Amino acid sequence: MFDIPELDEKVCLQLHRHSVLQCAKVNKKWRRIFTPYIWRDLSGYRSIRDSKAFCKMILHDYLEEHERQQQQQPPKENPRLEQSTQKRSSPPLSLLAKYGACIRLIPENPSSLLNDLTNGISYLSKEQPIDLTPQDLFRHLLKHCTALDVPHLRLKGSCLQSNHLLETVADFIVPLAHRMVIGSGPVESWKLKHLLTRCSSKLKELTLDTVIIGPKDGKGDEEESDEEEVINTGAQPRYLRLDFCEDALESKAFWSWLWKRSMHVERLEVLSTYGMVHNLAEGMLSHMSNLDKIELGSETFAFRDEDGYDAYCMEQEDEHVATLLSSCRKGWKAVQIRSGAFFGDAAWNSLVNHFFTLEEMVVLGGVSIGGNQLRRILSSCPNLHTLITIDDGTYFNSDDFSVDMYAEQFVDLDHATLSLNPWACERSLKVLKVLVIRVSDRPNRYRYSAPQSLVYKRLARFTNLETLWLGHDPHIEVERHPSISVEPQDDRLQMSLESGLDMLQGLTALQELGVSNMETLIGWKELQWMTQHWPRLCIIRGMDEKGRDKEAAQWLQDHHSGIKLQAEWRKKR
Incomplete structure (x- = not known):
């Protein structure tokens, strides 16, 4: 190899895992260089054979570490034995203690890694009884991943249902996340709070796609009643995305809690918020002083109405769009409207108030913006640097509808x-x-x-x-x-x-x-x-x-x- 870490990394990262394994067998020098890259990415374990081998390695490491800890704690009533133990040379490091710091990536959804451990235990238990749960091994693994990087984290399913797994994820993974998605399905509000308070300043993007519900047992009562929380800790994203969010609780307390931690939000994306538009608008005006970019509506497929015309399922009505467009203290710099948001007279009147600050306008899909309105935007916005009405591949609508302009309007x-x-x-x-x-x-x-x-x-x-x-x-x-x-x-x-x-x-x-x-x-x-x-x-x-x-x-x-x-x-x- 090159003996230059930067060049070694470029070469190793382009190789398939099997090729890296073969390179590590060439000689001692190559083994030293390539072994860390064998451990670098744990997101590729999918076969039964891999799951079994991976789980067996974690299990043996867990047992060895547990046994070593017991040996290093001699009885206090035997001082001679204690002195003798201290004089011994340190035992060799376990595999995870040795290479855990090399692990940089895990699957976006931690549940898949837990599934690998679960499958591995099920096969290993056929050979010998195992008195450990996959959650125990999962926590043991993450404890040694001291250099882990989490560019994208998706939490759903078992990560949100199991309290034990939730604690593990909150302790070892959430603080390292740059982008985090929580959903889909109902989630207890105390769990969301617990996860978000464990975030760090690394978190830049937060997506919520869930229905807020109350605690199913007494677990969350204490967290729900705690009002003495520090606002400037935990999740403080710059990009907040609300997919299909709904709150089954009358108090709507979680959202007020979230808005207070949204003071750094610069970009807001709202697909659909059932009955929460005014609550969100109040949060935008009260706490999101840096907000200047908004995206409304979602990629929506047209369907035929009774008369045979294309119709869209509007997730946000005209008045909802108008309310959100009117709730910016700083003045909108970028506005994106997609199919699921109806853009009528009320929304247009709200947008007009931001013409002086508007720099970017994107209109995608079957929204009711016409050529004359596009002409008004072009002729009235002195800072406009981007106007897009063509589906450029980022979003897609079933009828390939793009807002156009008649030549007379454009001229x-x-x-x-x-x-x-x-x-x-x-x-x-x-x-x-x-x-x-x-x-x-x-x-x-x-x-x-x-x-x-x-x-x-x-x-x-x-x-x-x-x-x-x-x-x-x-x-x-x-x-x-x-x-x-x-x-x-x-x-x-x-x-x-x-x-x-x-x-x-x-x-x-x-x-x-x-x-x-x-x-x-x-x-x-x-x-x-x-x-x-x-x-x-x-x-x-x-x-x-x-x-x-x-x-x-x-x-x-x-x-x-x-x-x-x-x-x-x-x-x-």
């Missing part, structure tokens, strides 16, 4: 002067992902249409634009629904020099262009023009490099191989 022409109305974000906008439809040079083809030249003029005003998407993400349909057929966007910009592409020569900061599923006329001359006028361009999405755009794609590969092409999804089947 925003002052008919009195026949010039473009100025927009507040012309210098600040850096990311624009929007479908501009009904671009037509043919008169009277569409209502609300506009010629290509005016659309180019509007785009040319975004002088600091870095990302421009005018078509769908090329991966969505082929990865999720390869059978879906989408009509080409033949009423979009042609993106050719003849249609006016040279009007965009001022977009010198442009790095990414997306034209997927558009009937463009991009040839090698257009690509040559782009490389000359857009020096930072590094990726083009949507060119058909194996079909009609093959010649242009080959030219780009020959002359500018540093620019990557992402083919259209419908050409990749």
Whole structure:
């Protein structure tokens, strides 16, 4: 090996576990280097053979340590024996004492590791009786994992049902978590409090997906009545996500307890909160003084109503969205609205109050935001740097619905002067992902249409634009629904020099262009023009490099191989 720890680590982390085991058998030097990486990740034990061997190792280590502790405690009435014991050399370290510090990763859901121990005990008990529980071995293992890192922790099922396991997880794993998800299903409020108070400053993200219930026995009575808790300890996340949260208790005391520990929250995501909107809004105003980013609604699939139209199950009504949008003391910098949130007049009026601070607006799925509202956002927000209305693969809706703008709305022409109305974000906008439809040079083809030249003029005003998407993400349909057929966007910009592409020569900061599923006329001359006028361009999405755009794609590969092409999804089947 290299005798350079940084290089050794890069090599070892790329090898499969079996390969690491083989390397450790080469010689003593390689054994010393590779052995810690055998222990590094415990998330891969899944076979019965692995579970049995893993459990057997933990069991023997537990018994050896227990026996050693008994030998190191001689009877006090025999001082000579005690002196003799102290003079002995220390016994050899157990495997876990020796290599426990090498263990860095465990499964996201600790229950899976406990299941491995449970399966191992069940097989070992056939050979000899075992008077130990999987929870005992689990705690013994974690006690030796002194360098454990927990980037993502998911607590559900047995981790929340067993008090013994809950204590173990709270003692050894929760304080190390960077991101934690608790749910799903009903959870007693005292258990949530106990887990959250054991968190440390490492916790950055917290997700709750649960129904709050009271204690099932007397276990939680004392914790429920304790009001003398220190607020600035335990979980203080910067990102708080509330999935499908509900409270079966009339007092709603847990949420008030949580809001007091949410003073550092900067980003809030709310999928659905049954009957808790006003409680949450009060918590946002009273305690979340750093909050300036919000995401409302969830990825929702459309269904057919009685008239045969697509309909959505709204998890948040217009008034709920409006209430939450009105509950920001700092002013929203980033707002994301998805299918499950209904965006009506009340929500719009709440959003308008944050136009001056708004920097990022994302609208995904079947929400009721139209082209005129998008135009109002673009024309009125002086700090806006991102507007996304295209499903770019982060979220998915069953009908691939994206909020679009008519070309006439996007151009925003002052008919009195026949010039473009100025927009507040012309210098600040850096990311624009929007479908501009009904671009037509043919008169009277569409209502609300506009010629290509005016659309180019509007785009040319975004002088600091870095990302421009005018078509769908090329991966969505082929990865999720390869059978879906989408009509080409033949009423979009042609993106050719003849249609006016040279009007965009001022977009010198442009790095990414997306034209997927558009009937463009991009040839090698257009690509040559782009490389000359857009020096930072590094990726083009949507060119058909194996079909009609093959010649242009080959030219780009020959002359500018540093620019990557992402083919259209419908050409990749």
